[in-house]
Amino acid sequence: MAQDTAPVTYSMTEDSLVKQRFIDRYENVFMTKVPTRHMFKVGLEFYPLGRFEFGGSGMQAGWLTAGYEFKLTPSVSLGANIKTTGGWISSSGWRGNLAASFQGRWYFDMNRRIAEGRSANNFSGNYLAVIAANNWDNYYANRMKIGVEFGLQRRFLNNGILDFAAGVYYHDNPHSYTTGYRKINNFEISTRTTLGFAFGDWKRAGTMPVCDVFRCDDVVHSQWKVFWPTIKISHITSVSLGLAYERKLGNSPVSINTQISGDYLRMAFTSLFNSEVYKSNFSQFRSSVQARYYFLQKRSIRKGRGGNNLSGFYAGPAADYVYFHDSNYISKRHLGTGFTYGYQQTLFRNAFIDISGTQSWNLIRNQPGTKRMGSFKVGFGLTF
Secondary structure, three states: OOOOOOOOOOOOOOOOOOOOOOOOHHHHHHOOOOOOOEEEEEEEEEEEOOOOOOOOOOOEEEEEEEEEEEEEEOOEEEEEEEEEEEEEEOOOEEEEEEEEEEEEEEOOOHHHHHHOOOOOOOOOEEEEEEEEEEEEOOOOOOEEEEEEEEEEEEEEOOOEEEEEEEEEEEEOOOEEOOOOEEEOOOEEEEEEEEEEEEEEOOOOOOOOOHHHHHOOOOOOOEEEEEEOOEEEEOOEEEEEEEEEEEEEOOOOOEEEEEEEEEEEEEEEEEEOOOOOEEEEEEEEEEEEEEEEEOOOHHHHHHOOOOOOOOOEEEEEEEEEEEEEEEOOOOOEEEEEEEEEEEEEEEEOOOEEEEEEEEEEEEOOOOOOOOOEEEEEEEEEEEEO
């Protein structure tokens, strides 16, 4: 046998292909790699109202808000906001609130994310903030507030923005000059949510992953919906919670939506005249069953603009039951039928927004209050 003695040599050559980097869905949607130092914001801020009425749609006030935020360093920013809420009353003119605030934010994980290559210097991140605010309304000429907040702010697509925050605040107005009562404390713990649009110095992307946000083509036959809680703890304590379950009828554009919600409100004041403490408690339970017809869904599927899911414009019949109890007055009940209408949209992976209105006529006789009950609300939360 003869052995092959031919030499064998090995060599390595460097790959000439440029290393590619793939942007994941989260990064593409929330623009985490887009540098930003200046940002204008406009939108709606939802804040605990501190009161509610029989059959009301919740205890949140919607503020129109506008603000500006700029970066001093990658992890520190300064900002200013103005906001207003209210309405026009024919007999009295405009009645509402105007507020202005200044805040400093520390994006505490921004430097680490930049060092790890997971973020650029921008405004999408978690933060701690110091805030100082002043409020003017029809009853108090000047109401100062200072506090600290923990929040999560996210920019999405070219011009969207979300901001969730919870904070501890101190108010310097202990008296109610129109009613003769003093608050039992000046501290407050509360939550707020802001949805809106942002404009700044970033480069706009030409093609945006809209369906990564709205989950256009997903097939969804049923989902649980947990509404984002509204919480305020102070001399006025309020809590509002909600849960819903929605299920499609086969593959049709019709679903059955069942929903329950609970509101609780407690007010405590001390009289300026005799130091007596006055307390009031209010509670409300509300349940409803709705048949929702997503009337544009078939056309959207046919044109390739949507999937067989639980997103879109809807309308349909509804029935609801409301029980309201006031510790100072009699209880009220409403068992009614009517209709509902609105727009629901699934966002990202486990979020949703539901803008809805209802009209219902009470079937129970001899109940205090109006026979017809109407509401309009903006609900948002998580889906499962």
